[in-house]
Amino acid sequence: MLKREKALLETAKLAAFEAGALLREGYRKDGRVAFERKGASDFVTHYDKAAESTIIKRIHSTFPNIAFLGEETGITAGSDSDYTVVVDPLDGTNNFLHGVPHFSVSIAVTKGDELLIGIVYHPLLNEMLWAGVGTGAFLNDKRLVRPIARPLTEMLVSTCLPYNDKGDCATALKQLTILMPQVAGIRSPGSAALEIAYTGLGRFDAFWSQGARLDFWDVAAGIVIARETGCMVTDLTGNPTPAKWNSLVVAHPQRHRALLNCLNATG
Known part of the structure; x- marks a missing residue:
């Protein structure tokens, strides 16, 4: 810098x-x-x-x-x-x-x-x-150092959910349905900035969001922190630098593709 x-x-x-x-x-x-x-x-x-x-x-x-x-x-x-x-x-x-x-x-x-x-x-x-x-x-x-890559079945994953019709509820439910049987737990604590940063810290193993509408100020700071710990950050198409962050997946590089595959399997 x-x-x-x-x-x-x-x-x-x-x-x-x-x-x-x-x-x-x-x-x-x-x-x-x-x-x-x-x-x-x-x-x-x-x-x-x-x-x-x-x-x-x-x-x-x-x-x-x-x-x-x-x-x-x-x-x-x-x-x-x-x-x-x-x-x-x-x-x-x-x-x-x-x-x-x-x-x-x-x-x-x-x-x-x-x-x-x-x-x-x-x-x-x-x-x-x-x-x-x-x-x-x-x-x-x-x-901080890069968190360990836990198996999918041991991963605690965080997300933001679309409440009160604020976003795409149907997509969020499909993604929850496909991920819940495969991971150790899913949390939606309510501060995307913290949850993305916590993925870099290792308190969560991954973060994703697509159904909820997140603005740039919700995710920008957390993305920098997660990337500097070695996490991979993309949208759900795998693009690391989209013009707009309409979706987001943050995870260890060894688990990122598996999460993308799961989430995209919902169609």
């Missing part, structure tokens, strides 16, 4: 930490968190907006001309057109609203079409998963 990109990585890590502190404070407050409805199973809280504002402010303080793509603020143009910061300030808002302790701050950086930096921070566990292309992936200060 270039010196400037390393500085951007460190600034983004600090921004994730500051946003996470805000979310941690909000999560621990008594009473129900107020929210607005953006669409089916799609909610936004004051904390989503405040965390995104915190991230943008922190990064702009060092990189005033950088562009942003934020879940809550949309596209903010910058004169430094090569770099874009991709922000999901609260990935797992539904969990946050219901008091489920599984959500994250997700920040990625792209350079042109290349995914360059990924940061996924779990504020309640104070775990920061981060990576830069060519630098490896880390949990806080510990460098």
Whole structure:
């Protein structure tokens, strides 16, 4: 990584930490968190907006001309057109609203079409998963190594499911039906950024999604982390660099093809 990109990585890590502190404070407050409805199973809280504002402010303080793509603020143009910061300030808002302790701050950086930096921070566990292309992936200060390739029958696989008609329920059900008899377990915890990053960490053996609609800010940071641990990341056609991530499979290289075959067998 270039010196400037390393500085951007460190600034983004600090921004994730500051946003996470805000979310941690909000999560621990008594009473129900107020929210607005953006669409089916799609909610936004004051904390989503405040965390995104915190991230943008922190990064702009060092990189005033950088562009942003934020879940809550949309596209903010910058004169430094090569770099874009991709922000999901609260990935797992539904969990946050219901008091489920599984959500994250997700920040990625792209350079042109290349995914360059990924940061996924779990504020309640104070775990920061981060990576830069060519630098490896880390949990806080510990460098991660490629997880082992378990047999399919021992694999714990994570996914996102399309609730309240938010996505293709029929496809998700077909894929669940074909995978369930073949793996040790399937989980849908509710923060795609964390689950993709956890695949790189080895807490999950794979992640896939097709039926659910995932936006770029949901997956970008996790993809960088997973790839830097040696995981293979493609869409369901096997394309590692699709124009849009309409589907996703993340797994150890020795298991990736088997998962693709299973999922594509649904037609």
